[in-house]
Amino acid sequence: MLSGIAQRFERVFIRDSTASLLWWGKTLPGGAVRRLQTDAFRRVVRYAAKRQKFFAEKLNERGLDASRIERPEDLEDIFTTPEDLISRPPEDFLCRRPDLVFETTGTSGPPKRLYFSYDELDRSARYEAAGLLENGVKVGDRVVCTFDPGYWISSWVTFLACKRLGVFCSATGKPQPREIYERMRVYRYNVVMADPTWLVSLSEIAEKDGCSPLKLIFAAGDRMTDAYRNYVQQVWNAPVVLGYGSTEAGGGMGMECRRGQGYHVDQFNFLFEVVDVDAQGFGELVFTTLARRTEPLIRYRARDITRFIEGPCPCGLPLARLDAIKGRRDEMVVMGAGNMHPAIFERVLHDVPGVAETWQVAVRQEGLRDVIEFRLELVDGISADRVKEHVTRNLEGRFPDVWANHQCGMFQLAFQFVPHGSLTRARKPKRLVDERKS
Ligand SMILES: [Zn+2]
Structure with missing residues (x-):
């Protein structure tokens, strides 16, 4: 009642x-x-x-x-x-x-x-x-x-x-x-x-x-x-x-x-x-x-x-x-690409040849854009350009919704390649970090 x-x-x-x-x-x-x-x-x-x-x-x-x-x-x-x-x-x-x-x-x-x-x-x-x-x-x-x-x-x-x-x-x-x-x-x-x-x-x-x-x-x-x-x-x-x-x-x-x-x-x-x-x-x-x-x-x-x-x-x-x-x-980060979880980047990176097991993805803000920055350790001898191409292709093919937001200009991609072993020097890094200021 x-x-x-x-x-x-x-x-x-x-x-x-x-x-x-x-x-x-x-x-x-x-x-x-x-x-x-x-x-x-x-x-x-x-x-x-x-x-x-x-x-x-x-x-x-x-x-x-x-x-x-x-x-x-x-x-x-x-x-x-x-x-x-x-x-x-x-x-x-x-x-x-x-x-x-x-x-x-x-x-x-x-x-x-x-x-x-x-x-x-x-x-x-x-x-x-x-x-x-x-x-x-x-x-x-x-x-x-x-x-x-x-x-x-x-x-x-x-x-x-x-x-x-x-x-x-x-x-x-x-x-x-x-x-x-x-x-x-x-x-x-x-x-x-x-x-x-x-x-x-x-x-x-x-x-x-x-x-x-x-x-x-x-x-x-x-x-x-x-x-x-x-x-x-x-x-x-x-x-x-x-x-x-x-x-x-x-x-x-x-x-x-x-x-x-x-x-x-x-x-x-x-x-x-x-x-x-x-x-x-x-x-x-x-x-x-x-x-x-x-x-x-x-x-x-x-x-x-x-x-x-x-x-x-x-x-x-x-x-x-x-x-x-x-x-x-x-661990979710809400940004221009969508609601991003570390698992998304696992699925993007796991079969890319030349990328070491330890990686980090950072969400940054650059001017008026959200940026997804892949911080990757490369195994010796692999071409950075080939890795970029492979990662981009995986993101596009496996997460079409995320890619559609990229096409609308809602975020950009960036890559930072660091020497093998440098990400783990201190301790295991967080896989996905939000570095934007509120
Ligand atoms: Zn009010």
Whole structure:
């Protein structure tokens, strides 16, 4: 049975216009938001305990009774991890028949597969629509969205958010930036939504060949450094607003306001925790999906490092804020090429003749470009050019998605050849390092 406030929330969230949802979210007292979250958390825990094999097993192992769980801490060390999603069959997480599936990038082996209902996708679109409206997007605007569709979620959610707002939208997939540039005047796009490094490539064309007027640029996907953001804003003379989300989250979890001081998070559909915090309050983001019933995730470890920002935002929105993502708890590096894991480079390098077993790949920033630098020890007598050619061919053939991003100018390749034995001189190097400054 839903409490009074939860019933009102469902009504506003599902049926009312985006404008009234936004108004409602803005005027709801903090105490009411917390009550909604606590109610929803209790409900999803009880639901998953009955229907989700994985979660039921975890409760059972620890001898916990779902009906006594009131808040995340009561679950002790029960979490859902990315490794759980990969290693166990989907049936262990599915609680009812799904309508659709999305994947995370499967570059490190099998992808994570996440199942949803159409309603759940719509819900995610409603949050994004509210965020876009708050940032000034409204009827009469013309959006071009170049997030990759395929098995990835963001393009679909954005398209549905625009539909919800009644805003003209082209969801084009991710073509070469030049193709979109040529059409910007034809279709009078004034809002661009894209991956940060793709935006840099588009902006370089615009800087040279001229800009059409934009009112807003929305970026999400890979990492936007301050240098990239400043450059894009300066070329177009338009604000860049960042979004934060993932396939596991079923779309967006947070969006910046125009003040750009952290992500205002969707507290209505997620309960967020930051765990294993350091002295500055940074730790790993953990979220529970409060509304999803197809494949709810209880205390999902996002592996992203962030912290809550204390105090109210100058914009006045009462939603809690998360700081910019500072890094990853695992070895993944989020960049222009995609979400890169060391395993990708293992698959690229393992059969290249002349490359010694110890290697390192560094992600650097050079001017306005992400650079993947292969640091390789060569076995005597092998030609460096031949190694470069072989590595490039392997990357192109084995990871076409990564290569497509290279073709869009979202990253460059570099090689550094070092004498045999020099990488191991100190101790075994990390295989993949992120050397970009935040
Ligand atoms: Zn704000």
